[in-house]
Amino acid sequence: MMGLSTTHQGGALVMKFKQSEAQNQRIERITTSHLIVGIDMAKETHVAQVTNYRGIVLTNRHVSFSNSIEGFEKLHRWMEDLQQKHRMSKVIIGMEPTGHYWWNLANWLTHKGLQVVLVNPATTKRNKENRDNCQSKSDPKDALVIADVVSRGFYYEHTKQTHVFQRLRTLMSDREFWVTNSVRLQNRIIQWLDIRFPEFSLVFKDWTCKRSMATLKELPTPQDLAGRSTPEIVSMWRKHMQRAGSTTGIQKAAELLAQARRSVGDVTALTEAKQDFVRLITEFERIMDMLADIEKHLDPHGRSAPFH
Incomplete structure (x- = not known):
């Protein structure tokens, strides 16, 4: 029994190490040149906020944009303006894959050649207290938490699927x-x-x-x-x-x-x-x-x- 328990614990440690290693690799991919965008998704209006690679908020003014081509283009212009202002050549955009509201925006951004990553809603929920010790719902706050989660490597890549x-x-x-x-x-x-x-x-x-x-x-x-x-x-x-x-x-x-x-x-x-x-x-x-x-x-x- 002890041998089985030791084997089980050893396997768990190896898996945890691999997960930590993968997370570290994701963190290393984010550089000082990255604008990190967190987006809180909704049916009609989305909210975005940005940080740098350290999770420091770059603007006190979040952006709200509609779930439409006009809204998507508004977000794109906002990100480009911030990239220019802070001299950042790269952008990584995080969102929660909850429901279906994220799907069109993620594909639109990917089609533009931008890097889109997804974060686990459970991870976002656990990290809501990190900034203000409060779990209350706020779209700008949620967008900021998503950006912060991305900056710490808790994300996975969204890739535009093949036509088939x-x-x-x-x-x-x-x-x-x-x-x-x-x-x-x-x-x-x-x-x-x-x-x-x-x-x-x-x-x-x-x-x-x-x-x-x-x-x-x-x-x-x-x-x-x-x-x-x-x-x-x-x-x-x-x-x-x-x-x-x-x-x-x-x-x-x-x-x-x-x-x-x-x-x-x-x-x-x-x-x-x-x-x-x-x-x-x-x-x-x-x-x-x-x-x-x-x-x-x-x-x-x-x-x-x-x-x-």
């Missing part, structure tokens, strides 16, 4: 959004079935299979199935799938009718409930079609893939 990677990132973000919506809709559909036709899952373990989906679109309630025959059910399935009349299909149709006859599902406001269900199924199918299209574009070997 950006397309992949966008597709993955799009996919995540629609998967979340798909799960939400599936839960609503399952809830609806649990109330209106709780025996349905005894027939179809997977309610998204072809026979199940055909049934849910055509005859979703026990009342819709009442008085139907097995051949009628099979005939209805044939409109949506092949081999509907196989031995399995005939057996499933019989089971479905049997469960419908003994159903204890709620029949209150059934007309309105069915209208709601039609909307749920329609939206679910629409989302599944979109996800299938996204998956096709994510496949680098697909004929329609954007990376082919």
Whole structure:
């Protein structure tokens, strides 16, 4: 046990040394020629403040600028004026990668050939008390803290991603959004079935299979199935799938009718409930079609893939 503990401690020390070494290297990259800019990001208006390599504030007047091309250019002019005033040939710009508000500005600045770095919001929070022993929220103060954190090497580089990677990132973000919506809709559909036709899952373990989906679109309630025959059910399935009349299909149709006859599902406001269900199924199918299209574009070997 002691040997394992010693090994673990040794590994932790090596990792800590490597982290400290990397931080020192980042500090060494910042010279007396660097203007260090900290930016506090918001939805509409950002705030920037500057220090030198020692963390000394270079101007008592911060700059506020809008999240627009005019605002970005205002920031650029402000930085150039300060560089000229303090005779600094280089600039390093730090910001927190929180939310999505930072993304366009970071890419715009990078496109201008400027060095953009990112700081961990947790690091910023821990360092708020360093200057005035107060953790209160203030955009200019936060911008100054970010600049100070950068000057001490607590940052990592932001690099403009390749065109292919950006397309992949966008597709993955799009996919995540629609998967979340798909799960939400599936839960609503399952809830609806649990109330209106709780025996349905005894027939179809997977309610998204072809026979199940055909049934849910055509005859979703026990009342819709009442008085139907097995051949009628099979005939209805044939409109949506092949081999509907196989031995399995005939057996499933019989089971479905049997469960419908003994159903204890709620029949209150059934007309309105069915209208709601039609909307749920329609939206679910629409989302599944979109996800299938996204998956096709994510496949680098697909004929329609954007990376082919």
